[in-house]
Amino acid sequence: MTACRYDSGGGRMKYVTEYRDAARAQALAATIRAEAAPGGAYAFMEFCGGHTHAISRYGIEDLLPPDIRMIHGPGCPVCVLPVGRIDAAIALARNPRVTLCTYADLMRVPASRGNSLQKAKAAGADIRMVYSTLDALRIAAAEPAREVVFFAIGFETTTPPTAIAVQRAARDGLANFSVFCNHVLTPVAMRAILATDAADSVHLDGFVGPAHVSTVIGTEPYRAVAAEFRKPVVVAGFEPLDVMQAVLLLVRQVNEGRCEVENQYIRAVTEAGNLRAQAAVAEVFDLRDRFEWRGLGWVPHSALRLRSEFSRFDAEIRFALETPSASDNPACECAAILRGKKRPAECRLFGTACTPETPMGSCMVSSEGACAATWSYGRFRQPARLAS
């Protein structure tokens, strides 16, 4: 069929389509097959949900030899947020003076007692979906009678925009704006996965390191992790060819006994990262003593809070928020899946009680969640059942 005037296949995009090229993928796959030692049983964790999504969407595992196993990591901001923090956000949103601004991904995350932000909104809470922290600032400026709270979540990628919003609120004297801060730190989480007790740990031969996070923090912070735990880290972009090239670099490191930090994503990531973003984050935030992660439990020094000089913008202080621990659905395996201990299809709820329409656990909510990615692209099916 040649009559179509469009390049199709999702449309051609400069600097994007090149990284989805089928011929190059086949060539890379052949190189990986040739270099992976037979029976080598390589286990690599892609830390980020962005990589998990790419692996599922493009069927990268179909192109890798069976000796290479990709293990999904906890790098999905929505997935690692514990139920207690969602419960706290819902409690906050029920305050009639409060307008809670949130990224859309969070709306359907299951909270305690079958609740969710979406249900709270339907029941009358003023919850608004925003695409940027600046939208929340605009709402606060436009509606001075409302207490506008931004529900801040995410790894180092989304932290700088929250920092900028707080800086602007301080500069503009915005008295009705605050942040419910849930920002967490990637290198600490990698360390937590590797440091887990042997009985509960998962064997890993290396990491596909974060793409967007690394544009902010650079490659330097992974060095200590790689050296201390003797695990190679290859920072990689989110396009499918990026992931495949990172796998090849990891195979080579393992074969050669190296445990280095390599940067596959040189078109966006430097060793030092984005210094201006880091400065903004350092000005606004400092470390929490500890923070609860879904899957990883309480991890010391793994999350950020607003510095005391910005405490008037800290919703936890402003509204005396309590964030008690709350337990997940006991049958939900999100915790084990986030640690790489289990695959989505090994959860009893997967695809039966728990689907993207009726998520029981957070991993089924965000498109970056391991369960949602696995389910939506049919990756739990027998390979023979999938078109190719």
Added chain:
Amino acid sequence: MTSRRLDIRTGRVDLSHGAGGRAMAQLIADIFHAEFNNEFLAQGNDQAAFDVPGGRMVMTTDGYVVSPLFFPGGDIGSLAVHGTINDIAMAGARPLHLTASFFLEEGFPFADLARIAASMGRASREAGVPIVAGDTKVVERGKADGVFISTAGIGLVPPGLFLSGNQARPGDAVLLSGPIGDHGVAIMSCRENLSFDTAILSDSAALHGLVATMVTRAGRGLRLMRDPTRGGLAATLNEIAQQSGVGVLLSEASIPVRPQVAAACELLGLDPLNVANEGRLVAIAAPDAVTPLLEAMRAHPLGRDAARIGEVVADSDRFVQMTTTFGGGRIVDWLAGEQLPRIC
């Protein structure tokens, strides 16, 4: 009527315009009758009366709550006419008459209402399908969002034609009338909190002309048609797979997507397969009808970029699958949750 004409330039809807009194009569006369202007409305009755031709008729109803009301390539008025006509046309039917009810929010500017009515009148005249009856209600400020429109439509199915979602059979071809995602991206580009610059216009269009040429050329080789609106192509194909008890196998490389739409979707993290269309149709056709159908579609302005995008296969699991441009295969699932509310 002796009272002064409505101040369309600066006036606003108030509760009296829905109260059944003179103000309401004036609103209807000055805005709706003026723009819709046809013999049925001119009779001034509570209903439209017309002769019924013989044969199978189809009837449909639809609601429109799109935000914003005016978007690149259309507005809620033209969308309401096109959407209702398309629901009729997907049965292969010739649309005959439409009705429209307006739910107006107190304070809504007459100027905007007149603009919407003019656009509806124009869409209806261009399509040759008159709006023969209507209703107007006004609700208090805050109880609606400017204007909501509810429509109904009837149409006549040509003799011998029985298109239905359960008619797809293994071996049939999946045809698409043009590039996907234009409407959804056009709407997103002008959302208050999302605005970005794009030259993309909504594809909103009445498809009954295209359908008529397809029906004429393909006859019984045309199994079914559907317009991939909310939920996009992915939802439409999953519906067909469910109804017909079959699988669908798509080829990603053959699905037309404008580069600007692809880029916008990339930026927003959306899949064009899930993005809404308002002027496209999917047709399932028997193998021997494919060539004449594609010729007929490409000869029509609204089907110029028609493509064969996949085939119907036997599959007890009723999956929609796709071979990707990257060289792998994947499931094309329904979209979970709301990608973007109030797109139509």
